[in-house]
Amino acid sequence: MRKKMLNHTxxxxxxxxxxxxNKSELFRIAKISESNYSFDEKQKLQARAIYVCKTHExxxxxxxxxxxxxxxxDLLTMVNLLKKQSKDYLNILKAMKNSEHLTFGINMVMEDIQHIHFLIIAEDISEKNDKKIIAKAKEFNIPYAHFGDKAQLGDIFNKDEINVIAIKNKKVARGLID
Ligand SMILES: [Zn+2]
Known part of the structure; x- marks a missing residue:
């Protein structure tokens, strides 16, 4: 079993x-005072903070x-970052869709788990499948992120819906994680 940590956050x-x-999947919101919260884009403000998922929901x-x-x-900044990021992600994946570095679908991912370096899971995946994939990812120390919906991920490969996309190339995975 592959036990090396790729990117522990x-x-x-x-x-x-x-x-x-993972912190990378969350926005940090600093608590400036009792009723004053401020989006901490750089994650550096010296203050207590709360975190919220980088999801529209x-x-x-x-x-x-x-x-x-x-x-x-602050809310607009977060929404815009989300939009930009998801567009970048989707564009990168689209550019690579015919390469051997990508695979998709729950069964393929499970079968190929030992060769996977990063997982992109649809935000609207069922809870049951989400848990199944995350458990596998944790078992093999594979970083993952929730991104786009099933239709958006499906669109990359001209399918109606895709639950999960896996990156099998280490360099590509690093590029997407950073
Ligand atoms: Zn959340």
Whole structure:
């Protein structure tokens, strides 16, 4: 079994959905004072902080949460980062779709797990499949991220829907993780 860690990052919990994720999958929001929260894009502000998933769903939900009363500018910045990032990701994947470095679909990923360096999981994957894939990823120390929806991932390969895409090339995986 492959046991080498590729990229170990600490985990934090999203204040909205309570899911534990890699810090790279979360936005940091610094608590400036009791009622003043500020988006910490560079993750460097010296203050206590909360974290929220880099997903439209969790950002939408935190925007409605009066407890954190985030500034509209901060919310817009987060949404725009999300859009830009997902577009970049999708474009990179589209450019590579015919290469041997990518594979997709739950069965293919499970079969090929030992050759995989990074997993991109659809945000709207079923909870059951999400757990199954994440358990496998953790077992083999494979970093993963939730990105786009099943239709967006499917679009890359001209399919209706795809649950998960796997990167089999180490360099490509690093490029996507950073
Ligand atoms: Zn969340």
């Amino acid at each position: 600490p985990e934090r919990t999203c204040v909205v959905c309570r899911e534990k994720k 969790c950002i939408k939900r935190i925007s409605k949460n009066k407890k954190y009363s985030l500034k509209i500018e």
